[in-house]
Amino acid sequence: MYILANQxxxxxxxxxxxxxxxxxxxxxxxxxxxxxxxxxxxxxxxxGRQTGVILMRDVRQFATDCIIIDSFDEIEDAGEIVRLHxxxxxxxxxxxxxxxxxxxxxxxxxxxxxxxxxxxLLQKLYVHQSLMKSILFNSLVIDRTQIIDVSTxxxxxxxxxxxxxxxxxxxxxxxxxxxx
Numbered sequence: 460m461y462i463l464a465n466q467x468x469x470x471x472x473x474x475x476x477x478x479x480x481x482x483x484x485x486x487x488x489x490x491x492x493x494x495x496x497x498x499x500x501x502x503x504x505x506x507g508r509q510t511g512v513i514l515m516r517d518v519r520q521f522a523t524d525c526i527i528i529d530s531f532d533e534i535e536d537a538g539e540i541v542r543l544h545x546x547x548x549x550x551x552x553x554x555x556x557x558x559x560x561x562x563x564x565x566x567x568x569x570x571x572x573x574x575x576x577x578x579x580l581l582q583k584l585y586v587h588q589s590l591m592k593s594i595l596f597n598s599l600v601i602d603r604t605q606i607i608d609v610s611t612x613x614x615x616x617x618x619x620x621x622x623x624x625x626x627x628x629x630x631x632x633x634x635x636x637x638x639x
Contacts, residue, residue, distance in 0.1 A: 460576045462521065463585075464554070467574075472501060475519060476530040482511065484526065487574065488543065491551040491609050494581035496574055497543060499526070503534055512537045515579045549611070557613035558586050558601065566599060569614065584614065 464487055472482040482501040490497050496515055503509040511534035513526075520527040528534075537547050558566045567588040575582040584606070586599040601616050608615040 460521070461573045461582060462576060464572050464574060467499065467526075471525045472499075472513065472534075473522075473525045473527050474530050475527055480525070481531050482513075482534060485510070486552065488512065488546060489551050489553060489581060490546045491549060491611075494553075494603060494606070494609065496579045496581065497546055498540075500537070501534060510537070511535060512540060512543065514540070521576055551611070553581065553584065553614075558584065558599075558616060559613055560616055561607065561618045566616070 467484045467487060470484045471480040472484060473479065474481045482503045485500045485502055487496045488498040488500055489495070498512045498514045499518075501511050501513060503511045513528060513534055517528055517533040518526055519529060537543060553569050553572050556569050558569060560566060567586040569584050570587040571585040572581050573583040573585075574580070580603065582603055584601040584603075586601060588599055601614075605616045605619075606614055607617060
């Protein structure tokens with residue numbers, strides 16, 4: 460199952476223990492090295508004045524209208540989780556990053572991304588192209604297998620060119636004269 464990252468924003472976090480919403484998701488926390496979704500950054504409580512982090516392993520279920528965890532105890536302070544220190548320091552967010560191909564051509568900017576809910580990996584990038592390109596071409600969707608490099612500024616993806624050896628051989632036109 461997959462979910463768009465922007466669908467997580469504002470999603471209530473329900474406690475299985477109380478049956479009540481206890482937080483709301485602000486954004487996923489993404490590890491740029493392997494594009495793993497490590498945790499969810501949340502606003503805690505009714506007024507949302509405090510923030511906290513829910514590790515992905517602590518999520519019991521992703522429902523269509525909420526995220527379910529066991530109890531309030533699953534929400535941690537980001538400073539208490541050692542393995543998140545480095546990731547939180549970079550505050551990596553794929554949305555808004557440039558996407559360029561190997562040749563250096565700018566393809567656009569990431570407007571959203573898909574998360575695989577079984578592996579918690581960023582699966583696809585949805586790229587917003589310039590106005591002219593968006594009129595002439597369909598929207599651009601890039602799978603994680605096409606991503607070569609991730610930096611603080613941009614994603615570098617494989618060039619997508621079809622080589623002649625991968626093309627099917629041309630068939631003769633049915634009304635063309637036959638060669639002897």
